[in-house]
Amino acid sequence: xxxxxxxxxxxxxxxxxxxxxxxxxxxxxxxxxxxxxxxxxxxxxxxxxxxxxxxxxxxxxxxxxxxxxxxxxxxxxxxxxxxxxxxxxxxxxxxxxxxxxxxxxxxxxxxxxxxxxxxxxxxxxxxxxxxxxxxxxxxxxxxxxxxxxxxxxxxxxxxxxxxxxxxxxxxxxxxxxxxxxxxxxxxxxxxxxxxxxxxxxxxxxxxxxxxxxxxxxxxxxxxxxxxxxxxxxxxxxxxxxxxxxxxxxxxxxxxxxxxxxxxxxxxxxxxxxxxxxxxxxxxxxxxxxxxxxxxxxxxxxxx
Amino acid sequence: xxxxxxxxxxxxxxxxxxxxxxxxxxxxxxxxxxxxxxxxxxxxxxxxxxxxxxxxxxxxxxxxxxxxxxxxxxxxxxxxxxxxxxxxxxxxxxxxxxxxxxxxxxxxxxxxxxxxxxxxxxxxxxxxxxxxxxxxxxxxxxxxxxxxxxxxxxxxxxxxxxxxxxxxxxxxxxxxxxxxxxxxxxxxxxxxxxxxxxxxxxxxxxxxxxxxxxxxxxxxxxxxxxxxxxxxxxxxxxxxxxxxxxxxxxxxxxxxxxxxxxxxxxxxxxxxxxxxxxxxxxxxxxxxxxxxxxxxxxxxxxxxxxxxxxxxxxxxxxxxxxxxxxx
Numbered sequence: 001x002x003x004x005x006x007x008x009x010x011x012x013x014x015x016x017x018x019x020x021x022x023x024x025x026x027x028x029x030x031x032x033x034x035x036x037x038x039x040x041x042x043x044x045x046x047x048x049x050x051x052x053x054x055x056x057x058x059x060x061x062x063x064x065x066x067x068x069x070x071x072x073x074x075x076x077x078x079x080x081x082x083x084x085x086x087x088x089x090x091x092x093x094x095x096x097x098x099x100x101x102x103x104x105x106x107x108x109x110x111x112x113x114x115x116x117x118x119x120x121x122x123x124x125x126x127x128x129x130x131x132x133x134x135x136x137x138x139x140x141x142x143x144x145x146x147x148x149x150x151x152x153x154x155x156x157x158x159x160x161x162x163x164x165x166x167x168x169x170x171x172x173x174x175x176x177x178x179x180x181x182x183x184x185x186x187x188x189x190x191x192x193x194x195x196x197x198x199x200x201x202x203x204x205x206x207x208x209x210x211x212x213x214x215x216x217x218x219x220x221x222x223x224x225x226x227x228x229x230x231x232x233x234x235x236x237x238x239x240x241x242x243x244x245x246x247x248x249x250x251x252x253x254x255x256x257x258x259x260x261x262x263x264x265x266x267x268x269x270x271x272x273x274x275x276x277x278x279x280x281x282x283x284x285x286x287x288x289x290x291x292x293x294x295x296x297x298x299x300x301x302x303x
Numbered sequence: 304x305x306x307x308x309x310x311x312x313x314x315x316x317x318x319x320x321x322x323x324x325x326x327x328x329x330x331x332x333x334x335x336x337x338x339x340x341x342x343x344x345x346x347x348x349x350x351x352x353x354x355x356x357x358x359x360x361x362x363x364x365x366x367x368x369x370x371x372x373x374x375x376x377x378x379x380x381x382x383x384x385x386x387x388x389x390x391x392x393x394x395x396x397x398x399x400x401x402x403x404x405x406x407x408x409x410x411x412x413x414x415x416x417x418x419x420x421x422x423x424x425x426x427x428x429x430x431x432x433x434x435x436x437x438x439x440x441x442x443x444x445x446x447x448x449x450x451x452x453x454x455x456x457x458x459x460x461x462x463x464x465x466x467x468x469x470x471x472x473x474x475x476x477x478x479x480x481x482x483x484x485x486x487x488x489x490x491x492x493x494x495x496x497x498x499x500x501x502x503x504x505x506x507x508x509x510x511x512x513x514x515x516x517x518x519x520x521x522x523x524x525x526x527x528x529x530x531x532x533x534x535x536x537x538x539x540x541x542x543x544x545x546x547x548x549x550x551x552x553x554x555x556x557x558x559x560x561x562x563x564x565x566x567x568x569x570x571x572x573x574x575x576x577x578x579x580x581x582x583x584x585x586x587x588x589x590x591x592x593x594x595x596x597x598x599x600x601x602x603x604x605x606x607x608x609x610x611x612x613x614x615x616x617x618x619x620x621x622x623x624x625x626x627x628x629x630x
Binding site for chain 2: 112296
């Protein structure tokens with residue numbers, strides 16, 4: 001029997017990855033990084049890590065000369081990292097790189113994307129598509145196999161964002177008929193798209209929404225943008241959605257303040273684009289919601 | 304990785320890594336007022352990793368499986384003799400094989416190591432992440448349930464992949480892997496028991512994971528830094544004709560290093576800024592090569608080859624996509 005330092009270090013690294021992924025799921029922090037829809041694949045990753053960790057444990061103590069017994073036969077030189085070689089500087093570097101994200105992951109709380117990132121994404125209003133009618137988020141998900149996990153009780157998810165067709169239709173009707181348009185998280189993307197495609201149809205309607213304050217270059221001092229990030233897969237692919245709001249006191253709100261705002265919809269010009277604007281009648285500062293992001297809406301086929 | 308017993312780091316890798324690290328660590332100081340966005344950077348960085356790691360794990364498991372269960376004899380009998388047929392086959396197999404760009408690198412490396420010709424490996428590498436059911440579905444959704452963009456993406460992508468792999472087949476004769484020796488496959492006669500082989504598969508997967516993931520981590524960090532510190536508008540400085548905007552969108556695809564399953568929504572969000580030709584370039588180019596992917600490729604292949612491949616992909620995709628605007 002011989003103690004293999006390399007294998008020992010690798011086992012530790014794998015063990016730390018296991019802990020990191022378990023912690024992400026148990027604490028619910030995973031939602032601050034990826035769309036909850038993709039939780040399952042990340043749970044699978046945690047499972048694979050656990051298996052690899054146990055396989056690796058058995059490599060720490062191996063009989064001498066059996067380092068290569070995994071079916072390559074004699075004379076096997078892949079030139080890749082078998083962990084039997086000497087410990088040197090480049091190896092130290094590579095293990096440090098692997099540990100780096102785990103350290104920052106445990107050391108720092110996940111941040112919510114803010115207006116700095118928003119300003120890097122390009123103009124909100126010129127991204128809004130007016131010509132093509134494109135219900136951006138409408139999908140029919142025919143298989144229901146992914147759904148059950150969301151009914152489990154440990155992490156309540158507002159934004160699991162699977163709606164049955166029936167619910168979806170109902171929500172669309174509400175957009176047309178309700179007294180106040182409620183920009184709820186589970187339908188945000190769809191409503192947003194509708195409002196921007198046909199801003200004129202909604203003039204005079206009352207709207208209620210919450211979001212963080214973002215001041216895009218070029219907005220007036222009595223205007224601000226009430227914004228949300230929409231996450232397709234992970235935070236890195238976030239796109240910014242926002243409605244222009246207009247009220248005298250807009251000036252006094254700093255960027256990244258969360259506001260709940262109510263007002264009447266109107267149309268204004270932004271460059272060459274016609275965009276909706278909220279003439280705010282009431283507003284209040286709120287805490288950042290536990291789920292700051294919105295997700296593309298998926299509908300379930302009623303089979 | 305170049306960790307053979309004698310030589311360790313290859314010089315070009317060191318220089319490249321230093322450049323990358325230098326860029327990453329010094330870039331924040333040029334934009335000092337944005338220093339407060341370090342927590343944002345960390346979050347974006349981790350989210351790219353958390354998103355990518357499951358796919359890398361699946362990739363290394365497949366690579367481990369190939370290492371232990373598939374022999375060179377198998378591969379010889381599967382790959383057609385003629386170059387053109389081999390390239391075509393590999394592109395079709397890649398199109399049928401659901402993979403993402405980080406997961407596919409270890410698989411391709413293992414396949415080439417087992418004797419798959421370089422050009423066939425490249426065909427597989429290019430179509431694997433680009434053409435698969437999830438990507439088609441998400442493209443279809445992102446462009447307002449319109450099949451046109453999804454079809455163009457697949458069609459142009461497939462033809463471009465064929466062309467690139469064919470050119471590679473004329474330019475390079477050897478396998479271009481960094482390691483010199485090929486793994487000696489076990490002959491059927493002395494095949495160990497199944498339990499041993501499954502164990503061997505997992506052990507290989509672990510080694511492969513350790514080889515790959517440090518490059519993924521560096522790539523994710525650079526991509527996250529760019530997102531945090533560089534405004535997208537700065538790309539617009541290049542100019543606004545179709546020819547320029549196509550370059551801009553390809554640059555964006557390269558530096559953002561998005562997963563091919565998610566990039567369609569981002570591409571779609573540029574519809575008002577850019578013509579659809581440029582957006583098509585974004586959609587075809589990104590899955591074929593991006594920053595994160597290129598750093599991983601550099602760990603597997605010789606730097607010169609990766610550079611040539613990069614130039615080829617860039618020019619051929621640009622050419623083909625531009626041609627579609629005349630259709």
